[in-house]
Amino acid sequence: MAKLTRLDDIVSLCKRRGFIFQSSEIYGGLASCYDYGPLGAELKRNVRSAWWKNVVQMRDDVVGLDCSILMHPMVWKASGHADKFADLVTVCKKCNTRTRVDHLQDGPAAVEHTEHINIETEKAQPHDLTKKVCPACGAVGQFGPPMAFKLMFETQMGANADDQMTLYLRPETAQGIFANFRNVLDSTRVKVPFGIAQIGKSFRNEVTTKAFIFRTREFEQAELEFFCKPGTDDEWYNHWKQQRFNWYLNLGIKKENLRFRDHDPDELAHYAKACVDVEYKFPFGQGDWQELEGIANRTDYDLRQHQRGMRTMTEWFEKKGDLTKITLREEDPDYHKGPLSFFDEEAKERYIPYVIEPSAGVDRSTLAFLVDAYDEEEVNGETRNLLRFHPHLAPIKAAIFPLVKKDGMPEIARKLYDDIKGKFACFYDEKGAVGRRYRRQDEAGTPFCITIDGQTKEDNTVTVRERDSMKQDRISLDQIKNYLREQLDS
Ligand code: GAP
Secondary structure (H helix, E strand, C coil): CCCCCCHHHHHHHHHHCCCEEECCHHHCCCCCCEEECHHHHHHHHHHHHHHHHHHHHCCCCEEEECCCCECCHHHHHHHCHHHHCEEEEEEECCCCCEEEHHHCECCCCCCCCCCCCCHHHHHHCCCCCCCCECCCCCCECCECCCEEEECCCEEEECCCHHHCEEEEECCCCHHHHHHCHHHHHHHCCCCCCEEEEEEEEEECCCCCCECCCCECCEEEEEEEEEEECCCCHHHHHHHHHHHHHHHHHHCCCCHHHEEEEECCHHHCCCCCCEEEEEEEEECCCCCEEEEEEEEEEEECHHHHHHHHHHHCHHHHHHCCCCHHHCCCCCCCCCHHHCCCCEEECCCCEEECCEEEEEEEEHHHHHHHHHHHHEEEEEECCEEEEEECCCCCCCCCCEEEEECCCCCCHHHHHHHHHHHHCCCCCEEECCCCCHHHHHHHHHHHCCCEEEEECHHHHHHCEEEEEECCCCCEEEEEHHHHHHHHHHHHHC
16 A cells, blocks of 8 residues: 655655755755756656646647846836835744744644735734744744845846946746736737746745745746736636646646635735635645645736836936835826737727736646655565656656667667657666666656567567556567557657
């Protein structure tokens, strides 16, 4: 029977088999930063491709974008990040550790349900920390007053002191999409309803990082901003909720490990009409439901904010780019006809579209796919570790082995490998006992192993061994490409 997966098992398999390493490990490591090794890089690339295929390629109403990480600082003034993207934190007077107020518990177990708090509603609330326990040293009620801790990383652009400008590493990819809304409208044939999708790195100076690649300071997001006519937004919200939930299920996530969690009204940002998290039951503690992806109805807030940002550019120059001294200008009363509006040719009306935003984490989904695929079972008195990846996600699709390193078998195996490696990610291995080679591929999540043996020379067939069932079939050598295509395309 399958054993309950523990995060430690996943972390150790990831390191052992080259999926994920601690960043800068040879120098003692850099906290909360991770590197993807040879298998991990393929896995993550497959997660990205599966998202892109589903959200962009397979649809007629979504186009892609790839924006720069560094953007004009006014982007972050208009979006609200420069002033409000912060966590409410408190410092333990005993051990000096800074902790998010919403992560403090009365007891030792840490259960969290929020990504980032709504800083405005949080600040307004009185916080009684007298019974709260410091997660670092265990002291009770020893906290300083709550204060805001800014989450954006700052950097400097420009070589000379007089043209230097403070920039921010983007904390989300979404704003690049809003900033390019006009460009996309003017350069393509898209019409509302349509979406703009982007995958890329984001950075947040998180107060508490968590559990391997679950919450890190550098991470990758896959975000879609879907623009629709006000009044049709509820329908599109429900559409994207279902689409995104099914994406995880179709890639093999077990239904019992996935659920929706609607945000309570007091959790919602003031501009959001609705928000739901797709949650996954991660193996932290006894199984902890945590956000995998958020889907929000952001109304017309972002585009309207950027129109205000554009109107504030004179002040940007007057205040020499000091964001703390700049106040966004009030909205034009005719804002719905502004530069980021859309003219609906059929209805002959102009409006600012509403936005439905499914926002996923590539690293976090990769972790969920790893956890969900991980399995251990007893086979002939030995433990078999395996990753039951959906074939589309598996880093290697087929491994090719000569049974022994003689009698012409390596030559046939090499030829087959050369023949199919351009079509599918393959791996050639001739070292050690074939049983051990199977086990190594099980751990890598390779769905098919193809062995060239003594019979191959006689009847031109090979053994194809399937990872999950360990079932072996004999297939004609010249049918292998078709066989793999059928299995992997389905
Ligand atoms: N544009 C909306 C937005 O960024 P979010 O809930 O802050 O929303 C969306 O982030 C997703 O990005 C999360 O559901 C999660 O999968 C991923 N994510 C956010 N912060 C992360 C972090 N520090 N480490 C890893 N993934 C993160």
